[in-house]
Amino acid sequence: MKFTKMQGCGNDYVYVDCTKNQEIEIDNIPHVARQVSDRHYGIGSDGLILIKPSQKADFFMDMYNNDGSRGKMCGNGIRCVGKYVYDYCLTDKKQVKIETLSGIKTLDLTIDNGKVSQVTVDMGNPIFAPEKIPVISDKEILVNEPIIIGGKEYKITCLSMGNPHAVVFVENTDDIPIETIGPLFENHEMFPDRVNTEFIQVINRNHIKMRVWERGSGETLACGTGACASVVACVLNGLTEDEVKVSLLGGDLHIRYDKDNNLVYMTGPAVTVFEGEIQL
Numbered sequence: 284m285k286f287t288k289m290q291g292c293g294n295d296y297v298y299v300d301c302t303k304n305q306e307i308e309i310d311n312i313p314h315v316a317r318q319v320s321d322r323h324y325g326i327g328s329d330g331l332i333l334i335k336p337s338q339k340a341d342f343f344m345d346m347y348n349n350d351g352s353r354g355k356m357c358g359n360g361i362r363c364v365g366k367y368v369y370d371y372c373l374t375d376k377k378q379v380k381i382e383t384l385s386g387i388k389t390l391d392l393t394i395d396n397g398k399v400s401q402v403t404v405d406m407g408n409p410i411f412a413p414e415k416i417p418v419i420s421d422k423e424i425l426v427n428e429p430i431i432i433g434g435k436e437y438k439i440t441c442l443s444m445g446n447p448h449a450v451v452f453v454e455n456t457d458d459i460p461i462e463t464i465g466p467l468f469e470n471h472e473m474f475p476d477r478v479n480t481e482f483i484q485v486i487n488r489n490h491i492k493m494r495v496w497e498r499g500s501g502e503t504l505a506c507g508t509g510a511c512a513s514v515v516a517c518v519l520n521g522l523t524e525d526e527v528k529v530s531l532l533g534g535d536l537h538i539r540y541d542k543d544n545n546l547v548y549m550t551g552p553a554v555t556v557f558e559g560e561i562q563l
């Protein structure tokens with residue numbers, strides 16, 4: 284199988300062009316995702332992203348976490364899909380529409396010396412209704428709600444950016460025992476489909492620091508949907524303005540929350556690491 288390894292702020296995936304003759308049998312995809320993601324015996328990545336044709340948009344992004352589970356949306360991944368389709372001449376458009384399992388997203392590509400360097404994505408509407416996230420709760424919206432994890436109380440703000448997120452504000456992101464508490468949040472009974480958890484330290488009203496424990500992949504260096512969810516949570520909690528730099532372990536993303544229209548925009552880098560071929 285031919286592949287390209289790409290990363291956005293260090294959130295790395297193996298990308299496979301399935302627009303022409305390369306296909307993986309659907310039942311086999313979770314296994315292939317686990318195999319290629321393995322950092323010792325495989326290529327090494329946070330998961331697998333298949334670029335497919337779409338009837339409704341320019342392309343379809345089909346993403347899998349490194350445990351083989353399917354994700355409905357991936358913010359860092361979709362920027363790399365934009366770079367892939369332009370750099371490999373699958374399109375010459377500078378505005379590209381990508382279908383995902385959570386709807387069609389519009390990407391604006393920034394080109395430097397003939398290659399995509401940066402992408403802005405209209406990430407669509409944050410969703411707050413607990414049953415749509417999904418979170419089990421009788422509240423109408425979960426903002427700063429208590430949850431007990433490992434015997435300690437945390438406050439969570441929950442929303443979907445096409446995938447489920449719980450945002451937790453902390454004093455210092457360097458001090459959190461993410462390997463211990465990340466899986467406890469991910470598998471808490473409140474979240475029937477598991478959850479991505481963002482730990483946020485507010486630096487000032489336009490800058491936050493974030494660490495993330497991703498559903499299906501563990502701690503990653505960045506999460507695009509998580510950065511969007513975190514800025515929305517900051518605004519809902521009155522902690523920041525609506526334009527925020529999000530500093531992740533792997534780099535910075537710029538997020539804007541247009542509260543009047545309930546739309547989120549994400550801008551960040553997309554980088555090709557290497558190409559190769561793997562025997563499955």
Ligand SMILES: N[C@@H](CCC[C@H](N)C(=O)O)C(=O)O
Pocket residue numbers: 294348353354355356357358359360446447479497498499500503505506507508509
């Ligand atoms: N890294 C991603 C999100 C990937 C999917 C997520 N783990 C899920 O299962 O919901 C991003 O950049 O958004």
